[in-house]
Amino acid sequence: MLSEDMKRVVREQRLGFVATVCPDGTPNLSPKGTLIIDGDDRLAFADLASPQTIANLRVNPSVETNVVDQRVRTGYRFKGTATIVADGPELERLVALLNEVLGTEPVPWGDRARVFVSIEVESASALVSPSYAEGASADELASHWRGYWNALWRRTSES
């Protein structure tokens, strides 16, 4: 289900936007920096400060997450079903996996998480910037966005 390129983007970007459904049918979207790959068909993230996401998933386990490679403006969307993992050997396994994937510096996030969300990915598809349809290449976009981020970084560091 998860291709090597999907795994690469998740591993490199270290940030996914996770959408769930509120009981009143409205969407709920929030970022998760602990989003990790768990094998060939699962994603997981740690609940560190996500009360609404967790409450929604307890009622409706449908979930979608997007991860975009900011350099080349492509990415993936993953749709699936979530399981809340709050104790037992599965929690211990996810704590260890998160610490291994993210490292424990500056913070061992796995140790901070009392609850994980494990996602069985049921469909995965590519996200592609419309810039490609206008004829831009990955190299051109990477060069453009490198300039943009470098300039922003310089401007905000100076102020």
Ligand SMILES: Cc1cc2nc3c(=O)[nH]c(=O)nc-3n(C[C@H](O)[C@H](O)[C@H](O)COP(=O)(O)O)c2cc1C
């Ligand atoms: C860059 C970034 C990464 C974050 N990573 C996580 C995370 O991995 N786990 C988590 O529970 N909250 C994380 N948060 C915090 C939640 O996104 C934030 O508390 C949000 O308001 C939770 O909303 P929710 O209750 O609707 O899920 C992160 C926030 C940011 C800005």
